[in-house]
Amino acid sequence: MTVRPISTSHDGSRPAAECVRLGEPDLESFYCRFLVARAEPVFIDIFRPMPCPSLQQFKDYFAADKRPLWTLGPPAEARGYFALHHLQTEHALAHLDFYFFNGCPGPGSAQAMQFWEAVRLRLAEWRLTRLQSFMLASSTEKILLLDSLGFHSEGLLREHYFHDGRLHDLAVQGWVAEGRGG
Amino acid sequence: MAKAGLDKIVVRRIGPQDRSLLRRWLEDPQIGAAIQDETIDLSRPQEAIALFEGSDAFRDGALGLLVEAGGQAVGLIHFACINWINRNAEVITFIGPGELRCSLMAAVLMERIGHIAFRILNLHKVYAFVYANNHAALAAFRKVMQEEARLRNYVRLPQGYMDFHLFGMLATEYFAAVRRLDRSGSCG
Numbered sequence: 445m446t447v448r449p450i451s452t453s454h455d456g457s458r459p460a461a462e463c464v465r466l467g468e469p470d471l472e473s474f475y476c477r478f479l480v481a482r483a484e485p486v487f488i489d490i491f492r493p494m495p496c497p498s499l500q501q502f503k504d505y506f507a508a509d510k511r512p513l514w515t516l517g518p519p520a521e522a523r524g525y526f527a528l529h530h531l532q533t534e535h536a537l538a539h540l541d542f543y544f545f546n547g548c549p550g551p552g553s554a555q556a557m558q559f560w561e562a563v564r565l566r567l568a569e570w571r572l573t574r575l576q577s578f579m580l581a582s583s584t585e586k587i588l589l590l591d592s593l594g595f596h597s598e599g600l601l602r603e604h605y606f607h608d609g610r611l612h613d614l615a616v617q618g619w620v621a622e623g624r625g626g
Numbered sequence: 627m628a629k630a631g632l633d634k635i636v637v638r639r640i641g642p643q644d645r646s647l648l649r650r651w652l653e654d655p656q657i658g659a660a661i662q663d664e665t666i667d668l669s670r671p672q673e674a675i676a677l678f679e680g681s682d683a684f685r686d687g688a689l690g691l692l693v694e695a696g697g698q699a700v701g702l703i704h705f706a707c708i709n710w711i712n713r714n715a716e717v718i719t720f721i722g723p724g725e726l727r728c729s730l731m732a733a734v735l736m737e738r739i740g741h742i743a744f745r746i747l748n749l750h751k752v753y754a755f756v757y758a759n760n761h762a763a764l765a766a767f768r769k770v771m772q773e774e775a776r777l778r779n780y781v782r783l784p785q786g787y788m789d790f791h792l793f794g795m796l797a798t799e800y801f802a803a804v805r806r807l808d809r810s811g812s813c814g
Contacts (some may be wrong), residue, residue, distance in 0.1 A: 490711065531759060535781055536667050536782060598776055599774050601753070602751075602796065603750065603751060606713070611712070616792075625779030
C-alpha cells in the first residue's frame with residue numbers, strides 16, 4: 445500500500461503549493477514568523493510542555509531528522525507551516541502539526557487543498573500511511589479543515605493541556621491511508 | 627485504605643537489588659509485548675532497567691516504582707513523560723508474577739497509581755496506552771479509567787495493523803472512586 449502523492453489539483457490546473465523543507469540557514473528567519481503564532485499554543489505535544497521558548501531550543505528541537513518541518517511559502521514570509529513529529533517509520537506514522545499565520549483556510553478552499561497536496565507529497569516521500577493530530581478541542585476551524593481532508597475523530601483527551609490559565613481538552617484526529625489495515 | 631487491605635502494600639523506589647527480578651519479568655513475553663514502545667526498548671533490557679532504577683521525576687520526568695504485597699514484589703509502576711505544566715503523566719504498569727495477574731491485583735495497582743499520582747505528586751491526570759490485543763489490560767483499565775481515544779491501525783505488526791487505546795483518569799475521578807470504596811467497605 446502506498447500513499448499517492450497529489451502533485452496538481454484534480455483538474456490539473458493548480459500547481460502544488462510552494463513548500464520549503466526548513467533547514468539550518470532558514471531557522472532564524474522562520475523563528476520570527478513562528479513567534480507571531482505564540483498567542484495560540486503551537487507544537488502541541490501531549491507528552492511535554494511546548495518547546496521552543498528560545499531560538500536555540502527551536503533549533504535544537506528541529507535540528508533532528510525526526511522532526512521535519514516545511515513552510516508554506518518562503519521561510520521568512522511563510523503563510524504557515526506543517527511538521528511531522530514523533531515519526532515512527534517502523535509503524536509508518538507520524539503526528540501532524542500545522543499552523544496558518546493568517547487564519548485557518550476553510551474546507552475546500554484552494555489554500556486548504558494546496559496544504560493537503562503538500563502534506564501528501566511528504567507522506568509519499570516518507571512512506572507514511574497514518575497521521576494523527578492533537579489540537580485544542582476549541583480549535584474548530586482546524587478540526588473542520590482536517591475533517592474535510594479525510595481525517596476522523598479518534599477521541600478526546602480530557603483536561604490534558606494547560607494553556608492560558610486553564611486545562612483544555614485535546615481533540616485527536618486521525619487519517620489512515622486507504623488499504624492500511626484493510 | 628486499611629479497610630481495603632491496601633495498608634499491606636508497599637510502593638518503593640527500585641534499587642540495584644531488584645535488577646535480577648526485573649530482568650526476569652522483562653523476559654516474560656506477555657510483559658514484553660504489553661510494554662514495548664518508543665521509550666522502553668526491551669531488546670536492551672539493561673537500559674530499560676536502568677531507566678526504571680535511575681529515573682528522577684524532576685530531572686527527567688520519569689519515576690519507576692516497585693510494588694510489594696506482604697513483602698513480595700508483585701509489580702512495577704513507571705510514570706513516564708511527567709509534565710509539570712499540564713500536570714499529567716503517562717503510566718506504564720504490569721504485574722510481575724503470572725499467577726497474580728488477576729483483577730484484584732490489577733485493582734490494587736490502579737489504586738496505588740492514583741495514590742502516587744494524586745496524593746504525592748499532585749498531578750491532575752494520568753493516562754495509559756494499551757495495545758488492542760492486550761485484553762486483560764483493556765478490561766482492567768476500563769474498570770477504573772475512561773477510554774479517551776482509540777487510534778486506528780496504529781501499530782504495524784507482521785500479521786497486520788492494530789489499534790492503540792488511550793485511557794485517562796483525572797484526580798477527581800480517583801478521589802470519588804476511593805470515597806465509594808471507603809463507604810461500601812466491600813473489600814474490608
